[in-house]
Amino acid sequence: MGLPARKLDRRYTYADYRTWPSDERWELIDGVAWNMGPAPSSRHQGLLGEFYLQVAPGIKGTRCRVFLAPFDVLLPDSAGQREDDVPSVVQPDLTGICDASRITPRGCFGAPDWVVEIISPWTMKKDLDEKFALYERNGIREYWLIDPGSRTVHVYQLEASNRYSDAVIFEQDAEVHCPLGEGIVVRMAEVFAAGD
Numbered sequence: 001m002g003l004p005a006r007k008l009d010r011r012y013t014y015a016d017y018r019t020w021p022s023d024e025r026w027e028l029i030d031g032v033a034w035n036m037g038p039a040p041s042s043r044h045q046g047l048l049g050e051f052y053l054q055v056a057p058g059i060k061g062t063r064c065r066v067f068l069a070p071f072d073v074l075l076p077d078s079a080g081q082r083e084d085d086v087p088s089v090v091q092p093d094l095t096g097i098c099d100a101s102r103i104t105p106r107g108c109f110g111a112p113d114w115v116v117e118i119i120s121p122w123t124m125k126k127d128l129d130e131k132f133a134l135y136e137r138n139g140i141r142e143y144w145l146i147d148p149g150s151r152t153v154h155v156y157q158l159e160a161s162n163r164y165s166d167a168v169i170f171e172q173d174a175e176v177h178c179p180l181g182e183g184i185v186v187r188m189a190e191v192f193a194a195g196d
Helices: 042-059 124-128 130-137 186-192
Strands: 026-029 031-036 066-069 071-074 092-096 108-111 114-118 142-146 152-157 168-170 175-177 184-187
Touching: 042 066, 042 092, 042 184, 042 186, 108 168, 114 186, 124 130, 130 142, 184 186
Parallel strands: 071 108, 114 142
Antiparallel strands: 026 031, 066 092, 092 114, 142 152, 152 168, 175 184
């Protein structure tokens, strides 16, 4: 399993990120730039599309919204940090936000309520290590990792200690409750089938 290319020559910010070519996809994690590699596979996009189709109707008419990548999530180091100085900009596969004040013309500024990543051999280490630590530190309430290979979902919930719980692992036939609203469930069998 390879690692995505990284720019390690200096610490980058959102101001730098905005100047990079639009045909390249990068993420910043604590000032380190990570190349997101080639476009996602059709399997990945099928899974993500079905996932979105199941969640979106449940939040219609609520204060919550969901966004599909590419959608910039800026995670500042401190309260009051200027947008241009933010050193962490990620593009989760799916981002759920219930606080409208966090939604800006450029994406999301501050922690969303929920992020979902579909892991691949290319992104697995970054999703399990760097992004896990970043999301936990920034108080993202729930982090879901979908593993198409094992057909499982790993759900991490932020506890009172501001640390993620151990993963609750759901198998491919599970119905997993979405944190954005009562009664919203994701039927994982249908999600995985959409990627076949």
